[in-house]
Structure formats: structure tokens, C-alpha cells
Amino acid sequence: MNRLLVLEMVRQHRPVSRAEVSKLTGMSATAIGRIVGDLIDGGLVRETDQYSTGVGRRATMLDIDVHSIMSAGIEIDRNRLKIGLVDLDGRIAAQRELELGRSNSRPEAIVETIASAVRKLADEHGIDASKLIGVGVGMPGVMNPEEGTAVFSAQLGWSNVSFAPALREKIGLPVVLDNDLKVKALGESGTASISGDSKTALISIGSGVGSAIVIDGKIFRGANNIAGEIGHSTIDPNGKLCECGKRGCLQTYITDLALLQEAGQIKPVGSVEELYRLMQGGETWAFNIIDRACTYIAITINNVVCTYNPDTIVMAGSFIDIDPDILERVKGKLKEFIWEPFVGTFKLTRSQLGEQAIMIGAAKLALQRYLGNGLQQQ
Amino acid sequence: MNRLLVLEMVRQHRPVSRAEVSKLTGMSATAIGRIVGDLIDGGLVRETDQYSTGVGRRATMLDIDVHSIMSAGIEIDRNRLKIGLVDLDGRIAAQRELELGRSNSRPEAIVETIASAVRKLADEHGIDASKLIGVGVGMPGVMNPEEGTAVFSAQLGWSNVSFAPALREKIGLPVVLDNDLKVKALGESGTASISGDSKTALISIGSGVGSAIVIDGKIFRGANNIAGEIGHSTIDPNGKLCECGKRGCLQTYITDLALLQEAGQIKPVGSVEELYRLMQGGETWAFNIIDRACTYIAITINNVVCTYNPDTIVMAGSFIDIDPDILERVKGKLKEFIWEPFVGTFKLTRSQLGEQAIMIGAAKLALQRYLGNGLQQQ
Numbered sequence: 229m230n231r232l233l234v235l236e237m238v239r240q241h242r243p244v245s246r247a248e249v250s251k252l253t254g255m256s257a258t259a260i261g262r263i264v265g266d267l268i269d270g271g272l273v274r275e276t277d278q279y280s281t282g283v284g285r286r287a288t289m290l291d292i293d294v295h296s297i298m299s300a301g302i303e304i305d306r307n308r309l310k311i312g313l314v315d316l317d318g319r320i321a322a323q324r325e326l327e328l329g330r331s332n333s334r335p336e337a338i339v340e341t342i343a344s345a346v347r348k349l350a351d352e353h354g355i356d357a358s359k360l361i362g363v364g365v366g367m368p369g370v371m372n373p374e375e376g377t378a379v380f381s382a383q384l385g386w387s388n389v390s391f392a393p394a395l396r397e398k399i400g401l402p403v404v405l406d407n408d409l410k411v412k413a414l415g416e417s418g419t420a421s422i423s424g425d426s427k428t429a430l431i432s433i434g435s436g437v438g439s440a441i442v443i444d445g446k447i448f449r450g451a452n453n454i455a456g457e458i459g460h461s462t463i464d465p466n467g468k469l470c471e472c473g474k475r476g477c478l479q480t481y482i483t484d485l486a487l488l489q490e491a492g493q494i495k496p497v498g499s500v501e502e503l504y505r506l507m508q509g510g511e512t513w514a515f516n517i518i519d520r521a522c523t524y525i526a527i528t529i530n531n532v533v534c535t536y537n538p539d540t541i542v543m544a545g546s547f548i549d550i551d552p553d554i555l556e557r558v559k560g561k562l563k564e565f566i567w568e569p570f571v572g573t574f575k576l577t578r579s580q581l582g583e584q585a586i587m588i589g590a591a592k593l594a595l596q597r598y599l600g601n602g603l604q605q606q
Numbered sequence: 607m608n609r610l611l612v613l614e615m616v617r618q619h620r621p622v623s624r625a626e627v628s629k630l631t632g633m634s635a636t637a638i639g640r641i642v643g644d645l646i647d648g649g650l651v652r653e654t655d656q657y658s659t660g661v662g663r664r665a666t667m668l669d670i671d672v673h674s675i676m677s678a679g680i681e682i683d684r685n686r687l688k689i690g691l692v693d694l695d696g697r698i699a700a701q702r703e704l705e706l707g708r709s710n711s712r713p714e715a716i717v718e719t720i721a722s723a724v725r726k727l728a729d730e731h732g733i734d735a736s737k738l739i740g741v742g743v744g745m746p747g748v749m750n751p752e753e754g755t756a757v758f759s760a761q762l763g764w765s766n767v768s769f770a771p772a773l774r775e776k777i778g779l780p781v782v783l784d785n786d787l788k789v790k791a792l793g794e795s796g797t798a799s800i801s802g803d804s805k806t807a808l809i810s811i812g813s814g815v816g817s818a819i820v821i822d823g824k825i826f827r828g829a830n831n832i833a834g835e836i837g838h839s840t841i842d843p844n845g846k847l848c849e850c851g852k853r854g855c856l857q858t859y860i861t862d863l864a865l866l867q868e869a870g871q872i873k874p875v876g877s878v879e880e881l882y883r884l885m886q887g888g889e890t891w892a893f894n895i896i897d898r899a900c901t902y903i904a905i906t907i908n909n910v911v912c913t914y915n916p917d918t919i920v921m922a923g924s925f926i927d928i929d930p931d932i933l934e935r936v937k938g939k940l941k942e943f944i945w946e947p948f949v950g951t952f953k954l955t956r957s958q959l960g961e962q963a964i965m966i967g968a969a970k971l972a973l974q975r976y977l978g979n980g981l982q983q984q
Contacts, residue, residue, distance in 0.1 A: 457948075463841060464842065537834075570835075
């Protein structure tokens with residue numbers, strides 16, 4: 229993690245001297261010297277011909293070499309596969325999206341597709357394949373990142389698939405597999421900075437409801453990597469039956485499906501966008517549905533704040549993405565639900581990376597592994 | 607944290623060889639050699655005259671010197687002050703309890719009382735005061751452990767009291783101040799072991815409702831040390847008004863006061879114990895109140911499990927302590943509320959340390975600080 233922190237500080241403050249990095253990270257000059265040495269040896273950081281203008285003796289400045297290494301970030305979802313090659317700046321240098329259907333969505337087929345697409349993508353964009361240091365994969369469900377196993381994914385119909393080892397075998401690179409929301413939160417989170425630490429919670433509302441939290445650049449996993457599954461927290465023991473078999477789960481109040489089912493009592497509505505347009509057109513019943521959803525989103529934010537005490541909350545998912553106005557409505561309601569000691573303790577934003585967040589976060593996780601392994605492809 | 611882990615392994619497995627400690631912690635022989643050296647220099651660990659019987663060359667065994675150092679653990683509550691001197695085994699070697707009333711509950715008075723009581727307690731029990739390495743204090747409310755400030759405590763009527771610096775000044779020892787539930791969870795939590803890691807969540811139900819989580823021996827704080835304040839998570843936007851001014855907070859369902867208020871609609875009941883006895887005596891209305899409380903406690907457990915994914919949940923507080931039967935009732939209901947992927951992921955127990963938990967946890971926090979500062983009283 230220290231390597232990551234140093235790399236991040238050089239990235240954010242470049243050009244920057246070793247002394248400044250030491251100050252920014254709170255680490256000793258000796259430690260910074262050693263870590264910067266490793267990063268220079270690995271080609272990630274280089275010395276520039278500039279010098280710092282501060283007091284004391286002139287110090288050589290450091291910069292990062294943004295394209296020295298790259299990692300691949302993969303998003304696997306029910307019906308699509310997204311592949312991105314991501315540089316040290318967290319930018320996607322090359323990207324491809326593929327449809328998944330019956331014929332190509334088995335794990336073996338996806339392994340084949342990813343392995344050939346990554347190489348092809350690098351070729352097409354003139355990226356030296358030897359620069360690739362690893363692959364990160366994010367997908368919905370319960371993932372075991374230590375073993376690289378997809379323990380259970382309802383969306384893909386997978387259970388106990390040893391995915392990362394299979395892809396590693398085929399592609400010849402280290403592969404890390406994790407839950408999609410967890411890598412998304414990692415992508416969206418800033419890393420630790422001079423003031424310490426960022427505690428970023430991501431809340432996603434769309435086909436399901438989930439959250440993930442990243443503490444100082446590290447995904448909070450709990451005992452089995454399923455921390456943050458708030459969709460099945462219970463709101464009302466007498467509430468509506470959830471698809472999980474329990475009553476009154478948070479999911480039953482705010483997923484797209486729940487809203488459309490309610491709307492169906494008045495008339496068939498095909499999407500939450502359509503429902504939103506109906507509300508804008510003056511339909512009171514559509515307003516009532518959207519309004520209650522915003523109330524429960526505000527409650528969800530309060531409950532996430534009470535449990536995790538984050539400094540940043542990133543809202544994502546199809547419902548939030550309909551219109552910026554949704555988050556404004558939620559903010560309006562929040563005043564009613566946030567407990568006083570938490571007022572002003574966090575900032576609430578929409579996703580910054582949008583459709584690219586999972587790819588970028590998965591690639592960042594692969595980079596973390598690489599740095600954690602001493603810049604070796606273990 | 608590594609020093610703490612090594613000390614903990616020696617404590618749990620004594621007598622134990624350096625090689626075994628290296629295996630237990632997953633740390634290198636070099637690192638273990640260095641850390642054990644520090645601990646021996648500090649007098650916490652000593653070499654015994656036993657030798658390991660394993661294969662390879664004979665290895666000197668290590669033991670801890672349980673009484674080489676001690677820390678003081680203090681619990682401050684609305685109407686009492688508890689002071690314990692705690693050894694390296696986490697056992698209380700000497701203890702005193704004092705009543706707090708109008709005359710002696712101001713911060714300055716409490717500082718005086720603690721400083722003199724700690725010295726006196728050591729004297730009376732023949733404990734060399736120079737063995738004391740620090741003081742840990744746990745009290746209810748929002749605490750800032752970095753600055754040692756009691757930011758806000760409704761129970762004590764304090765706000766922005768710079769308590770730890772004042773006590774440090776008076777007692778001449780490092781002082782760490784933290785929220786009572788957080789140190790309680792630290793006291794109850796095991797520390798990381800061979801399989802890695804324990805993720806212990808404490809849920810307390812009594813005059814209030816709160817939780818705290820300790821990850822691998824480290825308190826999870828969030829951005830402002832108020833993570834875990836689930837008492838004010840919202841259950842029902844149309845629910846009963848809470849003392850905080852919001853509607854339908856979890857607190858309004860399961861605090862002692864909430865239960866007694868409900869009971870009061872039938873007849874005046876003085877305590878939750880009395881309510882419980884009425885239920886045992888066959889009063890259906892008392893059963894209904896207790897039963898609904900158990901339902902909401904089961905929901906609370908599910909919601910804590912969904913968010914933190916702990917491997918251990920410790921239940922504490924006056925309501926849980928009425929009778930072991932309460933937790934059995936809660937367990938019975940839990941089947942209805944735990945989401946399937948979480949079944950079997952955690953064990954649920956009652957507090958092991960009971961009335962001593964805050965003292966022991968606060969003393970443990972002081973010990974963590976001491977070890978973190980390189981065995982210096984910084």
C-alpha cells in the first residue's frame with residue numbers, strides 16, 4: 229500500500245521532489261528513497277531534468293511515466309463484456325465492448341474472448357503487450373478475490389467458477405477477480421492524501437441495490453467479501469416479499485423492477501426513464517412512485533452514513549442516472565433523515581467515471597496487486 | 607500493529623519458538639527476530655529455559671512477562687467511574703468503582719479523581735507505578751481519539767472537552783480517549799490469528815442502540831470516529847418520533863425506554879427486567895412487547911451482517927443481559943431475516959467480559975498506542 233501511496237502522490241503532484249513526497253505521505257525520507265528507487269527501477273517513475281525551487285539544496289524532481297505499464301480492466305455483466313487498457317493515470321487508452329449471448333457467455337468462452345481481445349486491443353492501438361502487468365475483472369455476485377473464484381453470480385448463472393486461474397492460464401498474466409461494485413468504488417475513490425485518508429462509500433441503485441466502501445484506497449471486504457450488501461437489509465418485517473424470500477428488504481422499495489411493478493398497477497411502463505417522463509408530464513401517480521423511491525434513497529444514505537461514517541458518498545446506477553434532478557430531490561429529503569452529528573461530515577456526488585468505472589476500478593485493483601507484489605508479476 | 611500481533615501470538619501460544627511465531631503470523635523470520643528483540647528489550651517478552659521439540663535445531667522458547675507492564679482502563683458513565691489496572695493477559699489486577707454525582711462529575715473533578723485513584727490503586731495492590739505505560743478511557747458520545755477530545759456526550763453533558771490532554775498533564779502518562787462501545791468491541795474482539803483476521807461486530811442494546819466493529823484488532827472508525835451509530839438508522843419514515851427529532855429511528859423500537867413507554871400503556875413498569883418477569887408470568891401484552899423487540903434485534907443483526915460482513919457478533923447491553931433466553935429468542939427469529947449468502951458466516955455470542963469490557967478494552971487501546979509508538983511513552 230505504501231508503494232501505491234507514493235505513486236499516487238507523484239501522480240497528483242508531479243513534478244515533485246522526494247522531500248515533498250515524504251511530507252505529503254508522512255513517511256520517512258529513507259522509506260521514500262527506497263520506494264521511489266523501486267518505482268524508478270520498475271519504470272513507473274522517472275527523474276526529470278527539473279529541480280525544485282524550494283529552500284535548501286536543489287532536489288531532482290520526479291514524474292510518473294504514464295505509459296510505462298498498463299493493466300487491463302474487465303467488466304463482465306449479464307449481457308455484455310467491456311475491456312479496457314488503463315494507464316497509470318487511470319485513463320482508458322483502448323477499449324472494446326462485446327455482446328454476450330447464449331453462445332458465448334459460458335466461463336470458458338469468456339476466458340477465450342478476453343484473452344484474444346486484450347492482445348488484439350493492444351496490437352490495434354500500438355501498445356506493447358509486454359507493458360501489461362495484470363488483469364482485473366469485476367462482475368456481479370459473490371466473488372472470492374483470494375482464490376479468484378466466482379462463488380455465486382445470479383446475474384450470470386455461475387456458481388463456484390474458478391475464473392481467475394483459468395484466465396491467468398490462458399492470458400499469461402496475473403488476474404484478480406472481484407465484485408463489480410467493490411471495484412467500481414475503488415475506481416471512484418480518491419486515494420489517501422496529505423490530510424490522511426479518504427473513506428468513500430458507493431451506493432448503487434438500479435437492477436439491484438448495493439454499496440461498497442473503500443478505506444484509504446483499500447476495499448473494505450468483511451469476512452467473506454460480501455460487506456455492503458445493503459439491498460437485503462430489512463426495512464419492514466411486514467413489507468413486500470423480496471425475490472430472496474424475505475420480507476421488506478430495502479431492494480423491494482427502490483429497484484427499477486420494484487418501481488415498474490408499482491407503476492403496472494396503473495398502466496404498463498417499460499422503463500424507469502419512461503416513468504420519470506410520465507412524472508414530468510404531470511402524472512401524480514408517477515410522481516408518488518418516484519417520490520417514495522427518493523425518500524427511501526435518502527434513508528439508505530442515512531443508514532450508510534450511520535454505519536460507515538464515510539467522508540464521500542458516490543451515487544451510481546440506472547435510477548440515479550436518469551436525470552441529475554433525481555439526486556437533487558434526494559438531497560432535499562436528506563435533511564429530514566440525516567442524524568444531526570453526521571450533518572456536514574460527507575459530500576454526496578454522482579459517479580465521476582460513469583460507464584468506465586468498473587473497468588478503471590478493476591484495472592486499479594490489478595495495479596494494486598502488482599505494486600503489493602513488489603512490482604513482480606506473481 | 608505487527609508488534610501487537612507478535613505479542614498476541616506469544617501470549618496465546620506460549621511457550622513458543624520464534625519459528626512458530628513466524629509461521630503463525632506469516633511474517634518473515636527477520637521481521638520476527640527484530641520485533642521479538644524489541645519486545646524482549648521492553649521487558650514484555652522473555653526467553654524461557656525450555657526448548658522446542660520440533661525437528662531441526664533446538665530453538666529457545668518465548669513467553670510473555672504478564673506483569674512487566676500494565677495499563678489503566680477507565681470507564682466513565684453518567685453516574686459511575688470504573689478504574690482497572692490491566693495486565694498483558696488482559697486481566698484486571700486491581701479495580702475500583704466510584705459513584706459520580708453533581709459534585710464530582712465535572713471534567714476537572716474526574717481528572718483529579720482518576721489521577722489519584724490510579725496511583726492509590728497501584729499502591730494498595732503492591733503494583734510498581736513505573737510499570738504503568740498508559741491510560742485508556744472509554745465514555746459514551748462522540749470522541750476524537752486523535753486530539754483526546756470529548757466532542758459531544760449527551761450522557762455526561764460535555765461538549766468539546768479536551769479531556770485526554772488534561773488527564774495526561776495531571777497523571778504524567780499517555781492518555782487515549784475513545785467512545786465506550788468502540789473500546790468495548792476492542793476488548794471483546796480476538797486479535798488476528800493464523801487464519802488471518804477477526805472481524806468482530808459488537809451490538810449493544812439498552813439505554814441506546816449502537817454498534818462498533820474491530821477489524822483484525824483495529825477499531826473501524828470511519829471519517830469522524832462515529833461509524834456504527836446504528837441507533838439512528840431509519841427503519842420507518844412514518845415511525846415514532848425519536849428523541850433526535852427524526853421519525854422511525856431503530857432506537858425507537860428497542861431501547862429500554864421505548865419498551866417501558868409501550869408497557870406504560872397497560873400499566874407502569876419500572877424496568878425491562880420487571881417487564882420480562884411479567885412476560886414469564888404469562889402476561890400476553892408483555893410477551894408482545896418483548897417479542898417485537900426480539901424481532902427488531904434480529905433485523906438489526908441482519909442489517910449489521912449485510913453492511914459489515916463480520917465473522918463474530920457480540921451482543922451486549924442491559925436488555926440482552928436480562929436472561930440468556932433473550933438471545934435464544936433472537937436466534938430463533940434470525941432464520942427469518944438473515945439473507946441466505948450470509949447464513950453460517952458469523953457466530954453470535956453474548957459479551958464475554960461483561961461489566962469489565964470497557965475497562966479492559968480501554969486498557970488494550972492504551973497498550974496498542976504504546977506498542978505503536980515503539981514501546982515509548984510518547
